[in-house]
Amino acid sequence: MSPDPRKTHGLWETSAPPAPDTVMLRGETRSEVVIVGGGYTGNSAALHLAKRGISATVLEAKSIGFGGAGRNVGLVNAGMWVMPDELPNVLGEVYGERLLNLLGDAPSAVFEIVKTYDIDCQLQTEGTLHCAVGAAGLAELQQREDQWRRRGAPVRLLSREETAQKIGSDAYEGALLDLRAGTIQPLAYVRGLAAAAIREGATIHTDSPALSVEKTSGGWRVATPEGSVTADTVIMATDAYTQGPWEIIRREQVHLPYFNFATRPLSDNVRASILPGREGCWDTKEVLSSFRMDRMGRLIFGSVGALSGAGEIIHKGWARRALHRLFPQLGDIAFEAEWYGQIGMTDDNLPRFHKFADGVIGISGYNGRGIAPGTVMGRTLAQLVAGEMTEADLPLPVTDAREAALRPFKEAFYEIGAQAAHLAGARF
Structure with missing residues (x-):
């Protein structure tokens, strides 16, 4: 894993189980779906496609979890940064409520995968605490509690005293306890997700950056330094670390x-x-x-x-x-x-679904909430490719990528x- 993993992946690199064995792509191959990016979204999509009997090949430029998937703090959160009531205001009632429902249940999808595939990733399911700094912070959390509880979420605003007992510090005015959420070792989880995908029949190539994507008579041909994959469908799952084809995914996000x-x-x-x-x-x-x-x-x-x-x-x-x-x-x-x-931060702090061309799709822009959203969005893309839903059924509208x-x-x-x-x- 390069550059120096002591600065890019730190504790996670030294404490995660090894990644599954993978090799660089060499030569020409065929797959029903090619997925560019070996993070949460890409490996989840590969896992759920393979479980449906659809051949899926992942191309990762570096190593599994090289990007944000291997560097974050490991909070498995429900929802996004924005207030729950704001999602329907931005996306419209239908998409907003779909996204809230999907992301509200997203941590449970992560926990289920971890347990099903026995992934050694230090899973903790005791919840998370959003801590209030001063009166303004407490007022914000009161709004969040009200908006989530109206949707039936198991959240509770703790008093200053309860917060001090939970944290071991009296620095906060209160905290919002979210029992849907938890923590994991993030690099260990994404490596385990990749291993699960391989176990189900997916193929993963590391050190295989996508250099070009072109439409051919046989489908979409994705070229790497020493090979290529031709597929009917391309899933772009590179998010904030995108380079090469459709680099607009990176440029529409502020780092x-x-x-x-x-x-x-x-x-x-x-x-x-x-x-x-x-x-x-x-x-x-x-x-x-x-x-x-x-x-x-x-x-x-x-x-x-x-x-x-x-x-x-x-x-x-x-x-x-x-x-x-x-x-x-x-x-x-x-x-x-x-x-x-x-x-990678989008201008409204919400993810994007893009259709770059017929047969080329992707979801990106998790705004620091990649673990659970990436996992369920990968599953959603697999369902779309499998024909189990249409674009009209998605939790996000189709939008154009803009810098x-x-x-x-x-x-x-x-x-x-x-x-x-x-x-x-x-x-x-």
Whole structure:
């Protein structure tokens, strides 16, 4: 896995079981469906196609989970960032409610796959905690609770005292407990998803970037450095890390850098005082923070920013200060691992379904919610290809991909803004 996995995949690379054996594509081959991208969406689509007896070939440019699937914090969330009531306002009543229903149940789809295929990915199903920073944060969570509960979701707004007991810190005014959600080791999960797809009959080629896609008399021919696959259908599942054909998928998203630090395994007494229920957490700040525990008792703490150049020093110093404020019981904080990646943000913070040409489709733009949405969207694409649903039945409308306005400037602004916030943040 390249570049240096200590900076791109960190703790996940050192603690995940090995990926299934795969090889570079060499020579010409045929498949009913070719899937470009070996993350959650691509491997889920391959798994669900193979289970239906449809031949599926995945082409991954690097290694399984090289992109966002192997770098995120591992929160298996329900829904998206936007308020539940906002989805019907943006997408219309039909698509909005379909998407809410699909994504509300998405964590359970992940948990079922993990259990069915016995994937060793540190699964925790105790829920997540969205933590309120100040009165404004609490008001936001009150709205979220009301909107989800009206749809029957098992969410509950905890008091300040209940939140302190759940987290082991009195830093928050309250927290929204979502019992649908949980945490996993994300790289281990995507590797297990790929292994499940192979077990069901799919083919996966790594180190096989798609260099070109062209329509031929035999179907769509996807060329790689040393071979090609010809298929009736192409699924583009490269999301924020897209390069090559239909790179507009990347360009319609603004990259938001996000980093994580992992402490050394905590002592038993300290471990018992922090997240005793093992929920995953994030807060309501604009430059948000997230934290969770792994199986070995490492505290994983992350926020917006890139661990490169001056950002590496600034963000690491901030992380130590912020953790000390949250959890004084940690004492002298030592980090065992650090890594970062890019979140692809769309202009309305919602995913996209694109039909790039007849027989070329894709869903992308998860806005930092890739695990559960990617899994169920891969399944949805498989159902579409299998003829079990039509485009009119999808949870998203068909839209054209358009480059995000002022994208390079926004990306620079996010990193500069994160450095500024963290340079001054959490100081005594």
